[in-house]
Amino acid sequence: xxxxNKQKLLQATAYLAGVGVLWIRLDDFGNSEFIxxxxxxxxxxxxxxxxxxxxxxxxxxxxxxxxxxxAALLASLLCLPLYLxxxxxxxxxxxxxxMYAGMIPxxxxxxxxxxxxxxxxxxxxxxxxxxxxxxxxxxxx
Numbered sequence: 679x680x681x682x683n684k685q686k687l688l689q690a691t692a693y694l695a696g697v698g699v700l701w702i703r704l705d706d707f708g709n710s711e712f713i714x715x716x717x718x719x720x721x722x723x724x725x726x727x728x729x730x731x732x733x734x735x736x737x738x739x740x741x742x743x744x745x746x747x748x749a750a751l752l753a754s755l756l757c758l759p760l761y762l763x764x765x766x767x768x769x770x771x772x773x774x775x776x777m778y779a780g781m782i783p784x785x786x787x788x789x790x791x792x793x794x795x796x797x798x799x800x801x802x803x804x805x806x807x808x809x810x811x812x813x814x815x816x817x818x819x
Contacts, residue, residue: 686739689809692802693736693750699795700729700757717774721759728756732802747806754803761799764792 704725731753738746763770768785 685805685809685812686743689743689746689750689802689805690736690739692798692805693732693739693746693753695798696732696750696753696757696802697729697736699791699798700725700732700760703791704729717770718763721763724756725760728753731756735806743809747809750802750806751810754799754806757795758799761792761795764789765796 704722731749735746735750735753738749764787766786
């Protein structure tokens with residue numbers, strides 16, 4: 679078994695950060711009314727599934743980095759709506775009309791956790807795309 683190269687270590691770090699940032703605050707949302715909404719409940723479920731895919735990508739990075747990249751891209755797409763909802767609840771309410779409980783929030787809210795999550799997801803997606811675009815090394819006998 680060959681030692682992991684720099685790309686694999688960077689990918690694993692990005693995927694671990696993706697899981698860490700997501701699960702640090704995901705319980706806060708799960709313990710509130712957020713999980714029961716027709717839209718917010720789906721966003722929460724998508725982010726939870728995305729966290730599991732980030733974990734799978736983290737494990738697969740060592741052995742199958744391209745498959746891990748695909749899993750991480752899917753995880754990024756699943757986690758992004760949660761972060762965007764936390765940063766921009768106003769536009770979400772305008773796009774997805776319905777009955778919302780509580781006061782109308784401002785259009786944009788600065789939330790360090792969500793902004794960090796967006797940056798982490800973008801970084802993980804960038805590394806995944808970079809990994810998918812690279813050519814695999816040909817093993818010679």
